[in-house]
Amino acid sequence: MALETCIAFLLADELDADECIYFKPRTPHKARKNRDFEVLFVDDEDEEGEDEGRRNYFSATVPSLSVLDFQKYFQLTQTQVEELASLLSPFEWATSKLEGWTVMHAVLASLWTLSTLESLSSVAARFHTNESLIHQQLNEFCTHVNANFAQKICWPKWKEADASVSGFSTSIGLPGTVCVVGTCVIPIERPSDVPDPEAYQDSEKAYSVKLMAFCNHQGGFTHVTAEHPGKWHNSRVLLETEVGRALQEDPVNLLRGKHIIGDATFPLSEHILTPFPDYGTLGEKKLRYNLKVQAALQVIQASLHNLRSKFQRLRCLQMNSITQTSLAVKTCCIIYNMYLKSNNGAYVENIEEHSDVQEPFYELPNGHSGSLGGISKRQDIAASLGRKPKKDSTKGYYRLWYEA
Structure with a gap:
């Protein structure tokens, strides 16, 4: 009643x-x-x-x-x-x-x-x-x-990790992928609970935090953080997250031989695979690999897009506390996961939200082209990919699992 x-x-x-x-x-x-x-x-x-x-x-x-x-x-x-x-x-x-x-x-x-x-x-x-x-x-x-x-947001382990790897392999054709990572900017008011509020101000004098999220093959969030300045580069935010620290301290326990897919703003390693830099000279296998990476990244892009579409408040979060902002964003992600499990999948064609455009990591002053393990692993996966599959009834679009 x-x-x-x-x-x-x-x-x-x-x-x-x-x-x-x-x-x-x-x-x-x-x-x-x-x-x-x-x-x-x-x-x-x-x-x-x-x-x-x-x-x-x-x-x-x-x-x-x-x-x-x-x-x-x-x-x-x-x-x-x-x-x-x-x-x-x-x-x-x-x-x-x-x-x-x-x-x-x-x-x-x-x-x-x-x-x-x-x-x-x-x-x-x-x-x-x-x-x-x-x-x-x-x-x-x-x-x-x-x-x-x-607990509604948890890192995939054992059977859940295997299911995610299988899901990415089946839908995208990219083996060994357990999660994808992506970011978006959450506008906020001037924070009052941090030592340096201006650190959260961008070049346009607007305040924001960066939401960094990882998700599985179904688009469900497996780890989120929303407490760092929106102007920070993705590679810097990653180092401050629990996942980033685990990749530095104990990657075997976290990934068990699997890997995460990220865009070019992340450092290439055997634990995070990124696209090949495209200067117009890539061969067919590398181009095919890049297409599959982009298809995998669309999963996290779709989840972040839908999160902000469902929870409109995230487009203009009227909070001046980083602590409360982080709690509000995580709350939306928790509810999103609860909602996701009660709905069937849907198709997506394009996610055109590029508000967080950044330089590739390898072009940063302190960047690099990747670790030797990452370079080798990326080459091996690209070489193993077969011919490009024929388009099916989905009109060539990869199936991304998230709610309408």
């Missing part, structure tokens, strides 16, 4: 947000649940001076929710939202003592906030509360999700 009541406020898309801010708190509604999760709201009693049209909107025109509609608004299934609220209920919430405000309100309000670019004041109006509460609730939600669902 609490879930249905919350949804009525959230789905009032036709209400003008500015006018909604001035509404008085509503009296509780009685809900009647019909087939296909239909919800009709009836007021207990008329409120003096309340706009009749808006009251009728809530009582008569709130749309029913199908499974797909629910996921469209909240990114999770109804069952997942109910489970999430149930699992988060035992934890301490600062708003737990507020009359009429439940954990379900907190979950739905936070999912709505992360999924849209709607102002916090407008989100607050939907719940008949204030902006500071929505902001506080979002921070609490992200903290609890990270503390209790972090």
Whole structure:
């Protein structure tokens, strides 16, 4: 019942947000649940001076929710939202003592906030509360999700690693690949919880952090980090991540002979394979290898594209704390993984988002063309690739597993 009541406020898309801010708190509604999760709201009693049209909107025109509609608004299934609220209920919430405000309100309000670019004041109006509460609730939600669902993002090992290698080999034709790595920039406000806030400012005076993500053959995130300045080069960010440190200290335990695929901004090694530099003189095998690398990279590009499409707030994250920013980004990635597993794959043609263009690592002052092991391994894989397969019913596009 609490879930249905919350949804009525959230789905009032036709209400003008500015006018909604001035509404008085509503009296509780009685809900009647019909087939296909239909919800009709009836007021207990008329409120003096309340706009009749808006009251009728809530009582008569709130749309029913199908499974797909629910996921469209909240990114999770109804069952997942109910489970999430149930699992988060035992934890301490600062708003737990507020009359009429439940954990379900907190979950739905936070999912709505992360999924849209709607102002916090407008989100607050939907719940008949204030902006500071929505902001506080979002921070609490992200903290609890990270503390209790972090296992939704985990590095593939053993059977999971073998499945990812098999998946990349089957769909892309690139053997030995366990993960792909990619990045995107997350705009933020000037951070107040770091020693040097200007380190997060780029040449255009905008503040940002860099999201570096690794994913498996299905597009599921296996490791993410979002706490380093957006202007940092990818190779520098990599060194500061847990994966980067593991590659330096114990790559055998991390990869067990397998490798990661990255673009030219990463250093070539036997653990991270990158494309051959193309100066117009590459042979057929090297060109074929580069095409397969690009196809593999489209998996992470698609996941990052969809992450920001589903969670619009990441395109303009109104936070001035690196700690809270990192928690919010990781929360979106955790929810993305939960959502990914409940949907079938989809096709993608092109991902045209190049906001994070950087120089190739081998062109940097301190860069190099690759380790001897990496150069040899890349040559061997390129030499082993067979003829280019014929185009199939997918019209030549590689299949990338992610949600629509």
